[in-house]
Amino acid sequence: MAALLELDEVRAGYGQTSVLHGVSMSVEEGQIVSLLGANGAGKTTTLRSVTGGVRWTGDIRFSGRSLKRLSTEDVVRCGIAHVPEGRGILTELTVDENLRLGSHLRKDGGDVRKDYDRVFEYFPVLRERRRLSASTLSGGEQQMLAVARALLMRPRLMLLDEPSLGLAPMVVRAIFEIIRTINQSDGVAVFLVEQNARLALEISSQAYVLEVGRVAVSGASSDLMGKESVRRSYLGY
Amino acid sequence: MQSLLQQIISGIASGGIFASLALALVLIYNAMGLVNFAQGELAMFATFIAFTLIDRGLSYWIALPVALVIAFAGGVLIQRVVIRPVERAPVLTLVIITLGMATLVNGLAGFIWGYVPRSFPSPFSARTVNLLGAFVSYQDMGVIAVSAVVLLLIYLLLQRTTIGLTMRAAAHHPEAARLLGVRVSWMLALGWGLAAAVGAVSGILVAPVLFLEPNMMQAIIIYAFAAAVLGGIESPLGAVVGGLIVGVTVNLAGAYLPFVGGDLELAVALAIIIGVLLVRPNGLFGRASVRRV
Numbered sequence: 001m002a003a004l005l006e007l008d009e010v011r012a013g014y015g016q017t018s019v020l021h022g023v024s025m026s027v028e029e030g031q032i033v034s035l036l037g038a039n040g041a042g043k044t045t046t047l048r049s050v051t052g053g054v055r056w057t058g059d060i061r062f063s064g065r066s067l068k069r070l071s072t073e074d075v076v077r078c079g080i081a082h083v084p085e086g087r088g089i090l091t092e093l094t095v096d097e098n099l100r101l102g103s104h105l106r107k108d109g110g111d112v113r114k115d116y117d118r119v120f121e122y123f124p125v126l127r128e129r130r131r132l133s134a135s136t137l138s139g140g141e142q143q144m145l146a147v148a149r150a151l152l153m154r155p156r157l158m159l160l161d162e163p164s165l166g167l168a169p170m171v172v173r174a175i176f177e178i179i180r181t182i183n184q185s186d187g188v189a190v191f192l193v194e195q196n197a198r199l200a201l202e203i204s205s206q207a208y209v210l211e212v213g214r215v216a217v218s219g220a221s222s223d224l225m226g227k228e229s230v231r232r233s234y235l236g237y
Numbered sequence: 238m239q240s241l242l243q244q245i246i247s248g249i250a251s252g253g254i255f256a257s258l259a260l261a262l263v264l265i266y267n268a269m270g271l272v273n274f275a276q277g278e279l280a281m282f283a284t285f286i287a288f289t290l291i292d293r294g295l296s297y298w299i300a301l302p303v304a305l306v307i308a309f310a311g312g313v314l315i316q317r318v319v320i321r322p323v324e325r326a327p328v329l330t331l332v333i334i335t336l337g338m339a340t341l342v343n344g345l346a347g348f349i350w351g352y353v354p355r356s357f358p359s360p361f362s363a364r365t366v367n368l369l370g371a372f373v374s375y376q377d378m379g380v381i382a383v384s385a386v387v388l389l390l391i392y393l394l395l396q397r398t399t400i401g402l403t404m405r406a407a408a409h410h411p412e413a414a415r416l417l418g419v420r421v422s423w424m425l426a427l428g429w430g431l432a433a434a435v436g437a438v439s440g441i442l443v444a445p446v447l448f449l450e451p452n453m454m455q456a457i458i459i460y461a462f463a464a465a466v467l468g469g470i471e472s473p474l475g476a477v478v479g480g481l482i483v484g485v486t487v488n489l490a491g492a493y494l495p496f497v498g499g500d501l502e503l504a505v506a507l508a509i510i511i512g513v514l515l516v517r518p519n520g521l522f523g524r525a526s527v528r529r530v
Contacts, residue, residue, distance in 0.1 A: 051416060072415040081416075088413035090406055101406055101417045104399050153417070 004029045004189050005050065005062055005080075005157055012042075012049045012056035019045045021213040022058065027157065027206075030187040032180075034200035034221065036235060037210035043193040044085050046210070047159045050191075051075050051082045062157070077105065081155035085162060087146040091135035095126055098134050098145055102152030112152070119148040122178050140171035147175065151182060157189045158182075164196050172196070176203055197235035201225045209234045242371035244492045245485055250377035251460075252484020253384030254439045258454075258461035259468065259476035260391065261436035266470050267408040268428040269320070271331050275338035276436050277458030279315075281451060282342050283308035283437030284444050285350050288357055297360040301441060305434045312433025316426040324422075346451040359445035380442050387438045388477055391431065395473065404428055456503055460487065463506040466513050469523020478521060483509060 003026035012020040019042045027033045035043050049056040052072040060067045067075050076082065081102075090098055099119070103112045120127040123144040129137060137145060143163055150158055160179070164172040180203055183190050194200035201207055201221040209217040209230070217230055224230050258280060265273040273279075287304035291297060319338065323330055361379030365372040395401035406414040407424035414421050439461070440454060447453050464483045468475020483506060490497045490505045497505060513520060 053412070073418050073420050076416060076418040084413070084416060088410070088416055090410045090413055092409045093402075093405065097402055097405075100399070100402060101414070101419070104403060105418050149417070 003027060004031075005191065006060070007046070007049070008059040008061070010046070010049055010056050010058040010060060012045055012054050014054065019054075019213050020049065020056070023210070023213070023215055025208050025215065025218070027189050027191050029156075030183070030189055031206060032183050032190040032192060032204040033206045033208070034192045034194055034197075034204035035208050035210065036194060036197045036200060037216075039195075040212070041210040042213045043210055044161055047082060047084075047161055047191070047193060050159060051080060053084075076153075079154075079156040080159065081150035081153040081157070082159040083146045083150050083161060083163065085165075087142050089134050089137070089142045089145055091133070093134055094130070095132055095134050095137065095145060096130045099126070099130075099149055099152055102149035103154075106152075106154060111154075115152055115154065119151055122151075122181070123148050140167045140175075143167060143171075143175060147178065147182075151186075151188075155188060157191065159191050159193075161193045162195060163192075164194060164199065172199065179203065198225075201235075240371070240492075241489075242369065243373065244488050246368070246371065246373050246381075247377050248485030248488030249481055250380040250484070251488060252464075252481035253381050253388075254443045254457065254480075255460040255464045255484050256477045256480025257384050257387060257435050257439035257442070258457060259464035259480045260388065260473055261432040261439070262461055262465045263468070263470060263473050263476040264428050264432040264435070266465070267405075268425045268432075269324075269331065271328055271335070272462070272465070272470070273432070274332070274335040275342055276432065277440075277454030277461070278339045278342040278346075278451075279308070279311070279433050280436040280440035280457075281449075281454045282346050283311070283433065284357070284440035284449060284453070285346055287437075287441050288350075288355065288444070288449055291358055297358060304441065305437055308437035309430040309434040312430035313426045315433070316429035320429070321422060321426075343451050350451070352450055352452075354448035354450040357441075357444035357449045376445070383442060384438065387435060391435055392473070394431075400427070404431075459503055460484075460506045463509040463513075466510050467520055469520025472520070472522035475520055475522030 005027040007023055007025045009022045009024055010020055011018060011022055023046060035046060037043050045054055048054045050060055050067065052070060052075050062078055062080060090101065106112050125141055126145060126148055134142065134145060147163065163175055176199060179190060182188050192200055192204060201224060204221045207218065207221045207224050208215050211234065217224065217234060258276065261276050262272055265276065283304050286307055287300050290300035290303055319334065323334060359376060361376040363374055363376050365374045395405060403419045404424045404427055407419050407421040408428060411421045439457065443457055444453065460483055464479035465476050467482060468479030487502045487505045491499055491502045
C-alpha cells in the first residue's frame with residue numbers, strides 16, 4: 001500500500017547551510033507518526049519542506065502525487081494542514097476570523113457548520129472568545145485555536161510543529177487528547193514534531209528520530225520506547 | 238457661526254477626497270510595508286481616462302465606474318509586472334521604484350494629454366443650499382456623498398467578505414496565510430487594484446475643483462500622507478478619520494488664521510505630519526509596533 005506522505009532522500013537547507021542530508025520517511029493513511037530529535041536536528045525543516053516553506057531536492061509525494069514545484073498554497077489545497085512553529089495565529093484578526101480562514105476554501109457549507117460545532121465542543125473557550133482579537137488569547141488558547149483552525153480545513157494530513165511548546169502540562173495533556181480524538185474519529189493522519197518524546201511516543205504508532213539532518217532511528221513507537229539505549233542516547237529520558 | 242459651519246462642511250468635503258487617497262496609501266502600505274509614492278500620479282492618470290471617456294460623450298455616471306474598473310485593472314497589472322519581481326528586494330529599492338513610477342506616469346500623462354489645465358465636468362451644481370443657516374454647495378455635498386459611499390464599500394469588502402478576510406490575512410501575515418491556502422501574491426495584487434481604484438476616486442472628485450493637469454495630485458498626495466500618518470499608517474479607519482481631520486483643520490486654518498490664508502495650507506498638512514511623528518508616531522489608530530524576539 002502506498003503511504004499517504006512519502007519523503008524520499010530529501011535534502012533541504014537555508015542558503016548555504018544545509019539542514020537535511022537525505023531524509024526518507026513515510027506516514028500512512030490515518031496514522032500518527034512522531035518526529036523526534038534534538039534542537040537543530042531538522043524536525044521543523046522537514047515539515048517546512050513538505051509545505052514548500054524551504055527549498056528541497058529529492059522527492060516528496062502526497063497520496064502518490066509529487067509535491068515538487070508546488071507552491072505552499074497548492075500543497076495546502078491538496079489536503080495538508082500545517083500548524084507551524086509559533087502556531088501561525090493571525091493576531092490582527094479575531095478568533096472567529098482565524099477560524100474562518102481555516103474553512104474559507106471549503107464549499108460544503110452544511111458540513112462546515114457541523115465542524116464548527118465540533119471544534120467548539122473540543123475547545124469551548126474558543127466559542128467564548130469568538131469575537132475577541134486572537135492576540136488576547138493565552139499561549140494554550142492560541143495553540144487550541146491553531147489546531148481548531150487546522151481541523152476546519154478538513155485535511156487528510158496534519159503537520160503539527162511542537163504543539164506542547166511553552167504550555168502548562170495540563171494544557172498539553174488536553175491538546176494531545178484532542179489530537180488523538182481527531183485522529184481516531186476523522187481518520188486524519190498526523191505528523192507530529194515534538195520535544196517531549198515520551199508524550200509523542202505514547203500517542204504515535206511510528207516514530208523517526210532525527211540527528212543532525214539524518215534519520216538515526218526509526219520504527220514502531222512502542223519498540224523505541226522499550227529500547228533503553230535508544231531512549232538514553234536520543235530521547236533523553 | 239454660519240460661516241464656521243460652512244467652513245467645516247467644505248472641510249469635510251476635501252477631507253473625503255484626502256481620505257480616499259490616504260486609504261489607497263494605507264492599503265498598499267499594508268500589502269508591502271511601504272508607501273506607494275506613485276499613488277497620486279496613478280489617481281491623476283485614472284482621472285485623465287475618465288476625462289477622455291466623458292470627452293467622447295459618455296455620461297459622468299458611466300465614465301466614473303468604467304474609469305475605476307480600468308484603474309483597478311491597472312493597479313493589478315502594475316503589481317504583477319513591476320512590483321512582484323522585486324517583492325523581496327530591500328525597502329530602498331521599492332521606494333526608488335515607486336518614485337520612478339511616479340515620474341514615469343506623470344510624464345506619460347503629459348505626453349498623451351499635455352500640460353494645459355483642462356476643466357473637468359462635475360455632475361454637481363455649484364449652487365448652494367441653505368443648511369441650518371450655512372450655505373453649502375451641492376458640489377461639496379456630492380463629494381461627501383460619493384466618498385462616503387466608496388469608503389463604506391471598501392469597508393464592507395474588507396471586513397465582511399471572505400475575499401476581504403483573505404486580503405487582510407495576506408497583508409498582515411503572508412507566511413501564515415499561505416499555510417491556510419491563501420494565494421498571497423494574488424491578494425496583494427488585488428490590494429493594488431483596490432488602492433488604484435479608491436485613489437482614482439479622489440482624483441475624479443478633486444479634478445472639477447483644481448483643473449485637470451498632470452501635476453494636479455502633487456499637493457493632494459501631501460494631504461493624504463498627513464491623513465495616513467495621522468490615522469496610523471496601517472489603519473484603514475485611521476486613514477478616513479485622518480483625512481476628515483486634515484480636511485477640516487486645513488480649511489479652518491486657511492479661513493481663520495490670517496497668516497495661513499490660501500498659500501500656507503500645504504504647510505499646515507506638513508506641520509500635522511511632523512507633529513504626529515513627534516508626539517504620537519503610531520498615529521490615532523496605529524498600534525505600537527512591538528516585536529517579540
